[in-house]
Amino acid sequence: MEMRRETAEVLDFVIHERRSIRQYTEEPVSEEDLRMILEAARQAPSGENAQPWRFIIVKDPETRKKMSVIAGGGSGRRFTAEFVTQQMQERFKSLEDEEKKKAAFEKLTSGNVSAFLAEAPVNIVVCGKKGVWDLPYDTSAAIENMLLMATALGLGACWVIAPCIDIRDEERLKRLLDVPEEFKIISIIALGHPARYPRPRPRLPLHELVHSEKWGTPYYTQEEL
DSSP: OHHHHHHHHHHHHHHHHOOBOOOBOSOOOOHHHHHHHHHHHHTSOOGGGOOOEEEEEEOOHHHHHHHHHHHHHHHHHHHHHHHHTTHHHHHTTTOOOHHHHHHHHHHHHTTTTTTTGGGSSEEEEEEEETTOTTHHHHHHHHHHHHHHHHHHTTOEEEEEOTTTSSHHHHHHHHHHHTOOTTEEEEEEEEEEOBSOOOOOOOOOOHHHHOBSSSTTSBSSOTTTO
């Protein structure tokens, strides 16, 4: 029982320490650490044990630069549409500092928010086999395992979907990486040693998230937490 408790506390620490890291040092990721991260992905659950995931490790600087350009373009189009439709302004309405708001809008609409793949020494491209019913859920489980293992190893990672949302961008990536037609590119994980740790972003409290027996009856009260 004591060992279980200690293990749970370690896992709790790793979960709370995980951050989306977008700035990296030039220090390489060791092959031992990379293998542990990929093994964590391999052990993820999947519907009917389909294991539809496949991974491409990209370290070549030129390839990472090309992937970064595709990611930046995808994010730029997505967030420009959000800005034009006023959704971005609504999302940031609680931010009172106009300079910070302007900087955030610029970072998002320019695509720079996702154009950091070239800075990470390793990009893990997550692919999934088409036709598998639970593909998005299976690959998401594998990705989360990788993110948590990276954190446990003192590394930083970021789950990037910008290069894959638009089918045109995905096709560019598939041509760049020779991905066969029967597979879909799900996302890219940037991986490396963090150059800085961002502050934790706020999370909604449990009493707003968890319902008892049916919707609308809180499982916890605010006082209990």
